[in-house]
Amino acid sequence: xxxxxxxxxxxxxxxxxxxxxxxxxxxxxxxxxxxxxxxxxxxxxxxxxxxxxxxxxxxxxxxxxxxxxxxxxxxxxxxxxxxxxxxxxxxxxxxxxxxxxxxxxxxxxxxxxxxxxxxxxxxxxxxxxxxxxxxxxxxxxxxxxxxxxxxxxxxxxxxxxxxxxxxxxxxxxxxxxxxxxxxxxxxxxxxxxxxxxxxxxxxxxxxxxxxxxxxxxxxxxxxxxxxxxxxxxxxxxxxxxxxxxxxxxxxxxxxxxxxxxxxxxxxxxxxxxxxxxxxxxxxxxxxxxxxxxxxxxxxxxxxxxxxxxxxxxxxxxxxxxxxxxxxxxxxxxxxxxxxxxxxxxxxxxxxxxxxxxxxxxxxxxxxxxxxxxxxxxxxxxxxxxxxxxxxxxxxxxxxxxx
Amino acid sequence: xxxxxxxxxxxxxxxxxxxxxxxxxxxxxxxxxxxxxxxxxxxxxxxxxxxxxxxxxxxxxxxxxxxxxxxxxxxxxxxxxxxxxxxxxxxxxxxxxxxxxxxxxxxxxxxxxxxxxxxxxxxxxxxxxxxxxxxxxxxxxxxxxxxxxxxxxxxxxxxxxxxxxxxxxxxxxxxxxxxxxxxxxxxxxxxxxxxxxxxxxxxxxxxxxxxxxxxxxxxxxxxxxxxxxxxxxxxxxxxxxxxxxx
Numbered sequence: 243x244x245x246x247x248x249x250x251x252x253x254x255x256x257x258x259x260x261x262x263x264x265x266x267x268x269x270x271x272x273x274x275x276x277x278x279x280x281x282x283x284x285x286x287x288x289x290x291x292x293x294x295x296x297x298x299x300x301x302x303x304x305x306x307x308x309x310x311x312x313x314x315x316x317x318x319x320x321x322x323x324x325x326x327x328x329x330x331x332x333x334x335x336x337x338x339x340x341x342x343x344x345x346x347x348x349x350x351x352x353x354x355x356x357x358x359x360x361x362x363x364x365x366x367x368x369x370x371x372x373x374x375x376x377x378x379x380x381x382x383x384x385x386x387x388x389x390x391x392x393x394x395x396x397x398x399x400x401x402x403x404x405x406x407x408x409x410x411x412x413x414x415x416x417x418x419x420x421x422x423x424x425x426x427x428x429x430x431x432x433x434x435x436x437x438x439x440x441x442x443x444x445x446x447x448x449x450x451x452x453x454x455x456x457x458x459x460x461x462x463x464x465x466x467x468x469x470x471x472x473x474x475x476x477x478x479x480x481x482x483x484x485x486x487x488x489x490x491x492x493x494x495x496x497x498x499x500x501x502x503x504x505x506x507x508x509x510x511x512x513x514x515x516x517x518x519x520x521x522x523x524x525x526x527x528x529x530x531x532x533x534x535x536x537x538x539x540x541x542x543x544x545x546x547x548x549x550x551x552x553x554x555x556x557x558x559x560x561x562x563x564x565x566x567x568x569x570x571x572x573x574x575x576x577x578x579x580x581x582x583x584x585x586x587x588x589x590x591x592x593x594x595x596x597x598x599x600x601x602x603x604x605x606x607x608x609x610x611x612x613x614x615x616x617x618x619x620x621x622x623x624x625x626x627x628x629x630x631x632x633x634x635x636x637x638x639x640x641x642x643x644x
Numbered sequence: 645x646x647x648x649x650x651x652x653x654x655x656x657x658x659x660x661x662x663x664x665x666x667x668x669x670x671x672x673x674x675x676x677x678x679x680x681x682x683x684x685x686x687x688x689x690x691x692x693x694x695x696x697x698x699x700x701x702x703x704x705x706x707x708x709x710x711x712x713x714x715x716x717x718x719x720x721x722x723x724x725x726x727x728x729x730x731x732x733x734x735x736x737x738x739x740x741x742x743x744x745x746x747x748x749x750x751x752x753x754x755x756x757x758x759x760x761x762x763x764x765x766x767x768x769x770x771x772x773x774x775x776x777x778x779x780x781x782x783x784x785x786x787x788x789x790x791x792x793x794x795x796x797x798x799x800x801x802x803x804x805x806x807x808x809x810x811x812x813x814x815x816x817x818x819x820x821x822x823x824x825x826x827x828x829x830x831x832x833x834x835x836x837x838x839x840x841x842x843x844x845x846x847x848x849x850x851x852x853x854x855x856x857x858x859x860x861x862x863x864x865x866x867x868x869x870x871x872x873x874x875x876x877x878x879x880x881x882x883x884x885x886x887x888x889x890x
Contacts, residue, residue, distance in 0.1 A: 247753050258741065554737045557698060558798070559726020559754040561719045637698045641737065 245567075252572035255544070256579070263576055266540040269533020270580030270620065271587060274613050277526040278588025282603035283595045284515055290601040291511060295504050301475045302370055303482050303503035304342065305329075305489070306467035311497070319498045321465035325489060326364075329470065332488065335481045337471040338369035341453050345460055346446070349395075350415040350422075351403045357446040358399075358416065362456030363469070370471040373450075378410040378429030381452050385428070389454040392428040399447040400430050418459040425451070478503055530616065533580065534624035541573050541628035552632050553640025566633040573625020574618055581617030585610065645805065645837055646672040646695065650704035653690050653860075664690040666860045667704070672806075672839065677832040677871075679848035680841045682857035689810070691857065692841050696729055696808045697721045709805040726754050730799025734811035736791045738783040744770060744794045745779040751802050769797035773827055789820030796827055800836075807831070809840045813847055819881050825850045826874035850874055 256263045307315055321341070330339045343362040348355055367373075368380045376397055385392050393414070400409040409430060415422050431450075457463055472481045482501035489499050545552070552565055592603035651668040654661055665687045672678055682688045693699040694706060697713055700721075706714045709728055713721065730751075731737075738747045748766035757765070770779050773793040783791050792812060799807050809828070813821035829850060832838050840851060848854050849872045856864040 254741070550737070551739055554739060555750070555754075556722065557696070557725060557731050557737070558751040559722055559802075561722035561754075563719075564722075564754060638693055641698075641733070 245571075248568045248571045249575065251568060252575045255572060256576060262540060263579075266536045266576060267533070267580030267583060269529055269531075269536050270577055270617060271533075271584040273526045273529035273533055274581050274584025274617060275587035275591065276522060276529065278585050278605075278609065278613060279591035279595065280522045281519070281609055282588070282592040282605050283599065284519065285604035285606065286592075286596060286601045287599070288515065289604055291508065295508065296372055298371070298504050301337070301472050301478060302469065303472065303478055303501050304467055304469050305482065305485055305499055305501050308498050308500045310500070315498065317464075319493055319495055321468060321489070323465075325465070325492060326468055328488060328492060329468065329485055332484065335473055335477065335484070337473055338366045339471075340364040340367040340370055340469050341465045342367075342467045342469040343453055343456060343462075343465070345418070345456065348417045349399070349403065349447075349449075350417075351412075354403050356399060356402060359446040359448050360416070360456060361448065361450050362453030363450055364453060367450065367469065370469050374432040376430045376432050378427070380429055380431075381450060386452045386454055389452065389458050391423060391425040391455055392451065393425045394429045394431060394450040395427055396431050396433040396447060396449070398433040399449070400427075421459075423459050425455075475505070478505060530620055533577075534620045537573055537576055537621065538624040538628060540576070541569060541625055542631070544572070545569065545628050545632040548632075549635060549640045549643040552635050553637050553643065556635070556637035557641060562633040565635075566629045569629035569632045570622065570625050573629065574621030577617045577621030577625075578614070581613055584617075585613055645674045645676075645709060646670060646839070647707040648704060649707075651691075651694065651701055651706060652703045653687075653694060653699070654702045663860050665694070668860075668862050670855070670862065672837065674837055675832070675835055676853060677828070677838045677851045678840065678853045678855060679851040680839060680855050680857065681843060681845070681848050683843060685859075686857040687860040688841050688843075688857050690860075692808060692810050692839075695806075695839065696731060697724045722754075726751055727802060728805040730802065730804035730807045732792070732795050732799050732807065732809040732812045734814040736783070736788075736795050736815070738791060738794055738798075740783050743780050743782055744775060744786065744797075747783070747794055748798045748801055751798060755802060765801055766797070769801040770794070772800065773797045787820070788816050789823050792816060792820070792824050793827065796824070796831075800831070806837045806839055809838065811842055812840065813842070813844070819878065821847070822874045822878045822881060825872075826878065829871075829874050846872075 307319060307321070309315075323341075326339050326341055330336060340363045345360045345362070347358045347360050349358050361367075363381070364386055365380065365382050373380065378394075380394055381392060384390065393416070395409070403409065403414065404412060409427050412427050413424050414427065415424055417423075453465075470482075470485065472478050474481075479501075482503065486499045486501060490496050555565065589603075589605065592605075596603045648668055648670045651665055651670070652663070653665040654663050656662075668691065680688050680691060690699070694701055695708075697708070697716075698721075701714045704714070705712055708724065711724075713724055716724065725731075738744075739750070745763070745766050748769050749762045752762040752765060767776070767779065770776055773796050775790060775793050775797065778786060778790060778794075783794070786794065792815075795812075796807075799809075807828075812828075813824055816824065825847065828838055828840070832852075838851075840847070842848050849868060852868050852871055854864075854866050854868060855862060856866075
């Protein structure tokens with residue numbers, strides 16, 4: 243029989259039993275829907291992480307005091323300028339080193355107020371993080387040595403504070419504890435959008451100042467952390483450990499420094515993601531299996547209901563294959579419609595989740611094709627038995643069926 | 645056209661054997677109009693199923709239109725049913741959810757005829773049975789007689805070698821029955837070969853030859869010297885009706 247004709251018959255039959263068909267599809271809808279929703283949100287999250295990683299700077303690690311044992315830390319454990327220099331001289335593994343500190347603060351211009359995250363760094367920092375200058379300059383050696391009150395802000399903050407006006411050279415007031423300090427904007431960097439980053443930084447604008455100036459403003463002379471760029475990302479852990487060993491030797495202590503790099507965090511997230519994906523896959527698999535059973539069940543009912551129709555078709559010249567294909571197509575179409583509805587459900591759920599999570603879902607064509615393939619397979623696998631049962635009906639018996 | 649030799653059909657039900665047909669030798673020529681008669685259990689339904697290629701012989705041979713079909717497999721039998729046989733059943737056996745036109749198109753779907761040609765041929769067949777104005781009605785919007793006419797159109801549409809009608813008037817009132825017989829008589833005059841199974845002698849007398857069965861055997865084969873003309877019968881029936889009404 244004509245393929246198109248089989249599709250027409252199947253669609254008609256499904257339309258005549260709308261409620262029953264929808265209920266049958268429910269397992270497929272939920273199964274495909276949950277997979278599409280979760281996978282697209284996770285892929286969105288992963289994309290977001292890559293952005294954050296890029297902003298953080300690849301090949302970058304942070305060495306800091308081991309605050310997990312803060313009660314054992316004494317003033318002789320704090321980092322020094324000498325430590326920074328020693329790390330810089332370690333060899334070709336090291337590209338750049340900068341001391342690092344950060345404080346929360348507020349910037350004021352006239353009546354405008356913005357929350358800030360101030361990073362105190364050295365001029366070398368521009369080599370470590372992926373910073374793109376838009377206007378002006380990054381902090382330089384003179385700023386650093388003379389503890390100048392200069393600041394580098396990003397485009398977004400410049401827009402907020404000064405709108406259309408030229409921001410470089412303007413002054414803003416930033417708070418340090420209860421004191422106000424007037425600083426001059428020396429440069430503007432490109433703003434980097436990253437939902438994960440904004441969660442980490444609490445929607446504050448990131449700004450950079452010489453660490454010497456920041457320490458003066460906040461009355462703190464100690465160094466707690468340094469940011470290091472290594473030459474080879476594969477050796478990042480090894481180099482990090484070397485630095486820690488060096489610091490321990492220099493300070494004649496142990497277990498006082500730890501390293502932080504994003505690859506560890508990413509590994510953790512990836513592990514979480516794959517575990518989560520596995521759980522979802524199992525749930526979806528069960529749901530799709532139950533959905534498949536539902537399809538088989540309803541197809542068996544359909545075959546019984548239409549025994550006489552099968553007899554009539556056979557008497558008119560339909561052979562086993564014609565009947566088999568007709569019922570198989572019906573099962574596949576039920577499954578496919580379920581898959582399409584599931585995909586629509588999944589996409590809308592993904593958008594809902596994403597609006598809470600603040601990153602956009604990613605829908606890949608590969609996943610959509612995969613969903614179609616899976617639903618088609620389910621239709622065939624669970625439709626074949628009822629269709630076979632229909633195909634092998636004896637026409638005489640079938641014609642007698644009331 | 646139809647030629648059976650020692651045709652035998654035995655049903656096995658556990659250890660019990662039922663001989664439904666025993667050594668039937670039947671010969672029906674092209675263009676004949678034959679009635680097969682017999683009480684229930686005489687084997688006439690079994691014969692009908694075998695002649696219609698819905699069932700297979702236990703032994704003996706059955707040659708239809710020059711082809712021995714007694715050794716054929718399922719697939720080939722389906723093809724024979726599609727191309728060479730047109731069925732008309734007592735209970736019409738139309739698909740309820742599709743229109744008369746679509747019902748008539750069904751056999752052609754299985755012969756792979758294009759949609760446009762199918763439609764055209766189906767329309768012609770329906771015109772032939774006088775239902776040109778009812779094509780787009782569904783079976784439940786038609787009377788019994790009209791439904792049977794749709795079934796006849798469906799049986800005709802693939803130009804079969806024979807039309808097999810199993811008690812075609814059994815579910816109809818006498819007037820509609822005569823209408824159906826009139827169509828059969830006209831088709832036969834135009835050259836169609838028709839085999840009609842019935843247990844009513846009145847109906848059988850419309851044909852030109854009556855073959856009687858009893859206990860699975862052919863017991864009598866007689867020509868009908870003066871077949872009843874269905875058109876005359878219809879006239880008589882309406883006369884009678886008029887008289888009763890007055």
